[in-house]
Amino acid sequence: xxxxxxxxxxxxxxxxxxxxxxxxxxxxxxxxxxxxxxxxxxxxxxxxxxxxxxxxxxxxxxxxxxxxxxxxxxxxxxxxxxxxxxxxxxxxxxxxxxxxxxxxxxxxxxxxxxxxxxxxxxxxxxxxxxxxxxxxxxxxxxxxxxxxxxxxxxxxxxxxxxxxxxxxxxxxxxxxxxxxxxxxxxxxxxxxxxxxxxxxxxxxxxxxxxxxxxxxxxxxxxxxxxxxxxxxxxxxxxxxxxxxxxxxxxxxxxxxxxxxxxxxxxxxxxxxxxxxxxxxxxxxxxxxxxxxxxxxxxxxxxxxxxxxxxxxxxxxxxxxxxxxxxxxxx
Amino acid sequence: xxxxxxxxxxxxxxxxxxxxxxxxxxxxxxxxxxxxxxxxxxxxxxxxxxxxxxxxxxxxxxxxxxxxxxxxxxxxxxxxxxxxxxxxxxxxxxxxxxxxxxxxxxxxxxxxxxxxxxxxxxxxxxxxxxxxxxxxxxxxxxxxxxxxxxxxxxxxxxxxxxxxxxxxxxxxxxxxxxxxxxxxxxxxxxxxxxxxxxxxxxxxxxxxxxxxxxxxxxxxxxxxxxxxxxxxxxxxxxxxxxxxxxxxxxxxxxxxxxxxxxxxxxxxxxxxxxxxxxxxxxxxxxxxxxxxxxxxxxxxxxxxxxxxxxxxxxxxxxxxxxxxxxxxxxxxxxxxxxxxxxxxxxxxxxxxxxxxxxxxxxxxxxxxxxxxxxxxxxxxxxxxxxxxxxxxxxxxxxxxxxxxxxxxxxxxxxxxxxxxxxxxxxxxxxxxxxxxxxxxxxxxxxxxxxxxxxxxxxxxxxxxxxxxxxxxxxxxxxxxxxxxxxxxxxxxxxxxxxxxxxxx
Numbered sequence: 164x165x166x167x168x169x170x171x172x173x174x175x176x177x178x179x180x181x182x183x184x185x186x187x188x189x190x191x192x193x194x195x196x197x198x199x200x201x202x203x204x205x206x207x208x209x210x211x212x213x214x215x216x217x218x219x220x221x222x223x224x225x226x227x228x229x230x231x232x233x234x235x236x237x238x239x240x241x242x243x244x245x246x247x248x249x250x251x252x253x254x255x256x257x258x259x260x261x262x263x264x265x266x267x268x269x270x271x272x273x274x275x276x277x278x279x280x281x282x283x284x285x286x287x288x289x290x291x292x293x294x295x296x297x298x299x300x301x302x303x304x305x306x307x308x309x310x311x312x313x314x315x316x317x318x319x320x321x322x323x324x325x326x327x328x329x330x331x332x333x334x335x336x337x338x339x340x341x342x343x344x345x346x347x348x349x350x351x352x353x354x355x356x357x358x359x360x361x362x363x364x365x366x367x368x369x370x371x372x373x374x375x376x377x378x379x380x381x382x383x384x385x386x387x388x389x390x391x392x393x394x395x396x397x398x399x400x401x402x403x404x405x406x407x408x409x410x411x412x413x414x415x416x417x418x419x420x421x422x423x424x425x426x427x428x429x430x431x432x433x434x435x436x437x438x439x440x441x442x443x444x445x446x447x448x449x450x451x452x453x454x455x456x457x458x459x460x461x462x463x464x465x466x467x468x469x470x471x472x473x474x475x476x477x478x479x480x481x482x483x484x485x486x487x488x489x490x491x492x493x
Numbered sequence: 494x495x496x497x498x499x500x501x502x503x504x505x506x507x508x509x510x511x512x513x514x515x516x517x518x519x520x521x522x523x524x525x526x527x528x529x530x531x532x533x534x535x536x537x538x539x540x541x542x543x544x545x546x547x548x549x550x551x552x553x554x555x556x557x558x559x560x561x562x563x564x565x566x567x568x569x570x571x572x573x574x575x576x577x578x579x580x581x582x583x584x585x586x587x588x589x590x591x592x593x594x595x596x597x598x599x600x601x602x603x604x605x606x607x608x609x610x611x612x613x614x615x616x617x618x619x620x621x622x623x624x625x626x627x628x629x630x631x632x633x634x635x636x637x638x639x640x641x642x643x644x645x646x647x648x649x650x651x652x653x654x655x656x657x658x659x660x661x662x663x664x665x666x667x668x669x670x671x672x673x674x675x676x677x678x679x680x681x682x683x684x685x686x687x688x689x690x691x692x693x694x695x696x697x698x699x700x701x702x703x704x705x706x707x708x709x710x711x712x713x714x715x716x717x718x719x720x721x722x723x724x725x726x727x728x729x730x731x732x733x734x735x736x737x738x739x740x741x742x743x744x745x746x747x748x749x750x751x752x753x754x755x756x757x758x759x760x761x762x763x764x765x766x767x768x769x770x771x772x773x774x775x776x777x778x779x780x781x782x783x784x785x786x787x788x789x790x791x792x793x794x795x796x797x798x799x800x801x802x803x804x805x806x807x808x809x810x811x812x813x814x815x816x817x818x819x820x821x822x823x824x825x826x827x828x829x830x831x832x833x834x835x836x837x838x839x840x841x842x843x844x845x846x847x848x849x850x851x852x853x854x855x856x857x858x859x860x861x862x863x864x865x866x867x868x869x870x871x872x873x874x875x876x877x878x879x880x881x882x883x884x885x886x887x888x889x890x891x892x893x894x895x896x897x898x899x900x901x902x903x904x905x906x907x908x909x910x911x912x913x914x915x916x917x918x919x920x921x922x923x924x925x926x927x928x929x930x931x932x933x934x935x936x937x938x939x940x941x942x943x944x945x946x947x948x949x950x951x952x953x954x955x956x957x958x959x960x961x962x963x964x965x966x967x968x969x970x971x972x973x974x975x976x977x978x979x980x981x982x983x984x985x986x987x988x989x990x991x992x993x994x995x996x997x
Contacts, residue, residue, distance in 0.1 A: 169508040180495070180793065182761045185803070185866075185873040194508075203508040212500035230498060234508045249511035255495065262501030271499050299494050302789065315791065317764040340789050341705045371499065445501075 167239035168195040169203050174231040175214045179317040180255045183231055189214060196239075207232070211258045219365055219448050221455045223293050223325035223373055230256040257322060261371030262443075275300030276346045277337045278323060278372035280436045284335070285377050285428070287361045288353045292328040294335055295372035302342040306335050312342075323372050354379050354428060362425055364458070364480065366447035368440045376437055378425035378480060385424070386488070390417040419488035422461060423449070427478040435467050438478045449482065457485035518544065518577035520587035528589040530565045532557050532596040535678060535689045538646060539589055544571040547584065548740050552648045552674060552692055554593060562592035572734050573721075582731040583721020600686035607638035607683035615677070615693040619775050621653065622697065623665035628657070628677060631690060638683035649673025653695055670699035672774040696776030703777040705788035724765055724792040728754035732769060733790060741785060744768040757794045765794045804829060804871040806880035814840075816858055816886040819894065820849035827864050829871075838877065839863035849886055851894035856886045893937035893977070896927040901956045902936070902971070906948030910970045913951060913962045914987030922953045922960035922968075928977075930969075935977045945973020947980070963987045 171194070176187035190210050196203050207230070217226040236250040237243065244250045263271025274280075278295035286292045296304065298315035304326055305311075311326060328335065328351065335349040354361070356379045368374040397409045427434070441447065442465050449458045461481040468476040486492075498504045516522075524542035531537070534554040538546065548570035557563050571585045579585075602608045609632050618624055634640045645655040645662065652668035655675060662677065677690040722733035730743060730753055742750050746766045757763050769788045773780040813825030822842075827835040841861050842849055849858060863879040889895055903922045907913060913920060927937040930952050936943040949970045951961030961968045965988070972980040 166508065166510040171506070171508070179761060179764075185876040188876075201509065204505050205508070206503045206505050208498055208500045208502060208504040211498055211504070215500055232506055234506075236508060236511055245511050252508070252511065254506070256498045256504075257495040258498040258500050260501060261497075261499035263499055267502075270504055271502055272497055273499060275494055275497075299791070315764060317762075317793070339705075340791070341787060342789070343787075344704065 165239045166196050166201075166203065167237045167242065168193065169205075169237065170235040171205055171207075172233040172235075173207060173210060174233070175211060175228050175258070176231075177228060177319045179319075180229050180257075181231065183229070187231075212260065215258055215260045217260050217367055217373075217446060219373055219446070219455065221365075221448075221450060223295075225320050225323040225325075226260060227319045227322045227371075228258045229319060230258050232256065257319075259323070259371030260367055261369055264369075273370055276339065277301075277349070278368070278370040279349065279374060280369060280440065281433045282347070282349055283431050283433050284328070284349050284351045285379070285430060285434075286328070286330075286332075286351060286353055287377060287379070288355045289330045290361075291330045292332075292351070293325040293373070293375060294328050294349070295323055295325050295368075295370075295374065296337060297370075298322055298324050300340065301337055301346075302340040303338045304335060305338070307332055325373070356380075356428070362423075363450040364425070364441065364447060364482075365450070365455070366441050366444040368437070368444065374437065374440070376427065376441055376480075379428035380426035380477065382426070383424040385422045386419055387422065388417065388419040390414050417489070418491060420486075421484045421488060423451075423458070423482050423484070425480045425482070427480070429475045429477055432469055432476060434476070434478075438480070439465055439467075441480070447482070449484075458482035459485050512576065516577065517579050518573045518585060520571075520585065522577075523571050523585065523587055525569065525587055525589055528567070528591055530554055530591055530593040531687070531689075532594045532600060533687065533689050534593065535646070535676065535687075536565075536567060538648065539569070541571065544574050544585070546570070547572050547735060549648065552646070552676065553689075557593045557595045560595050562594055564590060565593045566590040570732060570740065579723075579731075581721060582723040583734045584732045586732075599684065602635075602686075602688070605684070605686055606636045607681045608635045608686045609633060609640050609679040609681055609688040610635070611679070611688045611690050614691050615675075617693055617775060618664065618695040620698045621664060621666055621671075621695055623663065626662040626664065627660060628662050628679070629660040632660075632677075632679040632688060635681055635683075638681040641680050641682040643680070644678045646676045646678070647673055648675070648692070649695075653697070664695055666697045669697050670701070670703075670776060672696040672776055694775055696774055699776040700778060702779040703771075703773045703786055705786065722767075722769075722790055722792060724754055724767070724794040726795045726797040727756045728794070730754060730767060733788075735769075735771065739772040739774065741770045741772050744770060744787075746789070754794065757796050759796055762793050762795045764791050766791050802871070803873040804866045804868075804878060806878065809880055811862065811880070811882050814860070814862070814882055814884060816849060816860070816884050818851065818887045818889045818891075820851050820886065822848065822860055824862075827862070829866075830868070835864050835867050837862045837864045839879075851889035851891075852886055853895045854888050858884050858886050860884060891941070892935045893927065893941055896935065896937040898929050899925055899927055900930050901953050901960075902926055902943075903951040903961050906945065906950045906973070908948055910949040910972070910983050910985055911987075912949070913968075913970065913985055917963045919959040919962035919964050920951060921956075921958045922951050923956045923958065925956070930971060930979065930982065932979050932981060934979050936971075936973050936979060937977065942977030943973060944975050945977065947972065947974050949983075951985075952982075961985075 171192040172188055173190040174183040174187040175189045176183045194203050211230050214228055232254050234252040236245050238245050275297050278297055298313055301313040303310050303312050331353050332351045337347040339346050359380050361377050361379045364376045365373050392412050392414055395413050397405045442460055447458050448455045461483050523544045525539035528539035529537035534556050536552050546569050550568040554565050566588055568586050568588050573580050573585055602610055611632055613631050643657045652671040653666045653673045656663045674692050674694050676692045679688045723731045745751050771786045773784045773786050809829045815823045822840045824837045859881050861879050862882050863877055865877050866873050901922045902924050903920045904924050905920055928934050949972050951968050951970050953960045967984050967986040969984050971982045974980055
């Protein structure tokens with residue numbers, strides 16, 4: 164007796180685990196066992212990601228999905244499904260738009276508590292912030308001396324919770340479900356920046372949550388234009404002349420893209436991880452002139468700065484706005 | 494905790510050959526045997542066939558001097574072994590009940606001078622690697638007998654071993670963070686009466702806190718508390734597995750002691766939280782004076798409502814579906830729990846055709862009926878399922894539906910077969926018909942019977958523009974009635990009929 168094949172149904176849905184309907188069936192996969200192998204392996208992350216559409220309008224919502232994998236197993240001896248309650252095998256997973264590094268190994272599970280990898284947060288003085296946590300693994304969070312008990316209803320719309328960090332907070336402590344084991348402490352530094360206008364960059368970090376990085380120092384906005392030229396014939400055949408005020412070359416398809424260069428100001432070495440994740444993010448936004456606008460990181464290389472090498476650490480971030488200057492959305 | 498799919502990295506799932514489940518592990522499976530409580534209150538731990546006892550509610554009772562038996566119960570917490578369908582529940586509680594006999598007059602130490610006596614208190618032992626206890630310090634033989642031997646009851650970790658040689662009890666372990674409680678019984682050489690010691694705790698060295706984390710394992714592989722556990726739809730709680738601490742009680746998140754939860758009568762499963770309170774044993778850095786450790790766990794409590802399942806074909810009743818003699822499939826009623834009737838969206842043959850060919854005798858058919866599940870009680874609500882349905886197709890009533898064979902007849906018929914010879918004419922035989930040109934068979938044309946009006950028609954296997962009449966050769970004719978039946982066939986030769994009267 165051996166496994167012959169499997170038919171895998173992927174149900175992807177919001178709400179609570181296991182509460183899916185046939186309408187949530189997104190994929191059905193079938194695969195035979197390779198004769199020299201003992202099991203059948205299928206990779207599903209790409210399929211699942213099609214249904215994780217993270218968007219952001221300064222609203223900090225929980226973008227997660229339940230994935231129920233139903234494996235119907237067939238016996239090579241009989242060709243039939245295994246009986247006795249051995250098939251189908253049903254497992255539930257929670258999909259998040261995160262990723263693991265190579266050293267995190269296969270099927271990375273990563274943090275079940277704080278969804279913020281560095282231990283420092285920088286906020287403008289007098290400005291509140293957001294701190295992402297994974298509700299399943301956090302019992303309480305103490306922000307300065309105020310305790311927030313975390314509850315998990317099981318619903319996807321609150322698996323990632325963004326706690327409000329009041330203005331001028333100094334520390335965040337994240338505790339395990341037992342409310343006594345301290346898992347992480349984040350030092351919050353409130354920056355007084357009287358000269359430059361701080362800008363907030365929000366991006367999807369390694370752990371699948373929206374994370375904010377404030378850039379306090381010099382900002383440079385640039386603008387590049389693309390166009391095309393064609394040569395035209397401006398001879399009037401009736402008078403056999405042409406107007407000298409009409410050019411021989413004509414410009415068309417003119418548009419422009421705005422870029423912006425930001426500086427974080429001096430941050431600790433530990434903040435390298437946040438910048439690294441920002442560079443690796445597929446989705447990022449800037450809060451710019453009262454609107455949340457999508458940007459694309461233009462910088463393609465990142466230097467891991469250290470106090471030893473660089474003394475005071477400032478990161479320069481270059482972005483391009485993810486749209487044309489002239490509205491040509493059709 | 495949910496297993497996460499970090500969707501930007503690959504996530505692999507593996508299908509393996511399922512192992513035969515051993516079924517549900519219950520107290521019968523555990524098969525606790527030989528539980529006993531002596532008159533002195535000494536509990537004899539039951540043997541267990543399957544699983545491991547990880548905790549008990551009592552290790553001793555008060556001495557029974559009441560003169561009558563007292564019913565005693567101990568609840569044993571058993572770790573469910575792997576391979577059972579409820580292994581993930583972690584533990585199972587099994588109650589053992591037995592009558593504690595009253596102390597017999599014979600075993601009353603004040604009247605039986607054979608009995609050993611116990612005095613003092615064997616102290617708790619900490620930081621154990623190996624140590625000895627001189628039992629003679631605590632047990633004194635009676636004046637009428639000697640101490641014949643000792644037995645040691647070990648109520649905890651198997652990692653702590655005990656042995657008795659003479660009056661010396663040796664306690665040893667190779668494990669750190671192992672704890673147990675022990676009790677010693679002394680027997681005398683003259684009768685079956687015994688004396689018992691106090692229960693004392695033993696703990697090996699452990700320079701760390703006991704925590705709720707299941708990942709907090711020491712080098713000896715002894716895990717702290719927390720894995721497993723479950724809450725049933727009706728609210729029955731199965732405690733998580735624990736191997737070190739002593740379970741004290743369960744609480745809700747408000748700190749109220751609970752033994753069960755309310756049933757979940759909602760429409761869907763819900764997340765519930767239970768705080769398991771344990772006593773931190775000696776040896777751990779966070780042990781102390783009855784120091785308790787609260788471990789909160791969340792569980793998914795299923796609903797008591799019947800779980801939604803897919804509507805299967807076996808749940809469906811089909812009625813009034815038929816196949817006509819012409820091979821057409823006629824739809825009927827589709828009924829199943831929650832919906833009295835449903836309409837088929839598709840009915841096809843085994844070859845996905847919408848109609849069968851006619852048959853001359855009854856024929857078994859299996860059609861495929863597709864319909865939409867219209868009741869929300871089913872998991873596959875609003876989706877289509879296809880079910881096979883066995884029906885019988887009756888034979889056709891029209892013989893031309895099953896007619897085979899082609900031949901040709903004349904376009905013109907005559908009341909007399911010899912009329913073909915009149916006037917020296919010839920007649921074409923070009924009208925194609927179906928059937929067999931023999932008496933009694935039916936002549937079919939364009940799927941229906943050919944109405945012959947009891948006339949004679951010339952016929953031939955092949956079409957011929959001048960196949961009948963005065964053709965200088967014989968030809969064949971057939972008489973066809975109004976049901977298309979061939980009444981007779983004849984061979985005609987027009988040679989000799991020169992006057993045109995039809996007589997040859």
